[in-house]
Amino acid sequence: MTKPANDxxxxxxxxxxxxxIRVAMFVxxxxxxxxxxxxxxxxxxxxxxxxxxxxxxxxxxQQVAEDDEVLLGFSDPRxxxxxxxxxxxxxxxxxxxxxxxxxxxxxTWFPAGPEAPDCALIAVRIEGAEYWDSVSSTLLxxxxxxxxxxxxxxxxGGENAxxxxx
Numbered sequence: 001m002t003k004p005a006n007d008x009x010x011x012x013x014x015x016x017x018x019x020x021i022r023v024a025m026f027v028x029x030x031x032x033x034x035x036x037x038x039x040x041x042x043x044x045x046x047x048x049x050x051x052x053x054x055x056x057x058x059x060x061x062q063q064v065a066e067d068d069e070v071l072l073g074f075s076d077p078r079x080x081x082x083x084x085x086x087x088x089x090x091x092x093x094x095x096x097x098x099x100x101x102x103x104x105x106x107x108t109w110f111p112a113g114p115e116a117p118d119c120a121l122i123a124v125r126i127e128g129a130e131y132w133d134s135v136s137s138t139l140l141x142x143x144x145x146x147x148x149x150x151x152x153x154x155x156x157g158g159e160n161a162x163x164x165x166x
Contacts, residue, residue, distance in 0.1 A: 003159055010163040011048075014129050017081045018074045019045060025073035026052065026122075028063035028089070036063065037073075040122075043101040048126045048165050050085075051101050053109070056093065056120040064089040070124055080134035085126045087165075092121040127166040133159040 004010040018024075026040040038060070040052040050072055054060060064070065068090060074083040098114035098121060110119045 004161065007163055010131075010161050011165060013133070014083055014085070014131050014163060015045070015048075017076070017131060017133070018083050018085070021074045021076055024050065024052075025071075025075075026060070026124075027071040027073070028060055029067045029069070030059075030063060031066065036060075041106075042072075043103070043106075043121075050087075050124045050126065051097075052122045052124070053098070053101070053106055054120050054122050055109070056118045060122070061091050061120070064091055064122060072124060072126075080132075082132040082134075083129055084131075085124075085129040087124045087126040087128075089122055089124045092123050094121065097121060125166070128162070128164045130162045131160065 004013050022042055023039050024042050025037050027035055027037045030036050036059075040054070043051045043053055045051070068088045070087060070089040072083075072085045072087070074081075074085065076082070095115050098119055101121070102114040107113065110116045113119075
């Protein structure tokens, strides 16, 4: 995709960048006010909402209940694409939705399946994001070196933009 001309195109670009990334760093705030990050499996992204399975009663659920502002960090190092998405999180216990999002690989964490009493979801409604769509780091480094030596200037590191969703 070429550089977005407007926010609507940028939102489409971000959706495309994160659609196939299955693990995101999920950042919450603890009761002490510290930031806490952990990797979370992203079961799906639907209508600008990221859905993640979690074990009911875990500290992250309490953190979401106390402060719903969270951050998701998506990374695709092979494609040199990175997205930081902020949003509002909520705890969800909906067996129908859990069944709809279920994949057999989830059985590792939930042996009893999507109906297990300890199986729950966290939904994050994305409100804004920033992305970095970079060229290959090897090419950038080689080009950057030549440009720095010949012109004294840094290379363009790729595309970066901040976009509002809601």
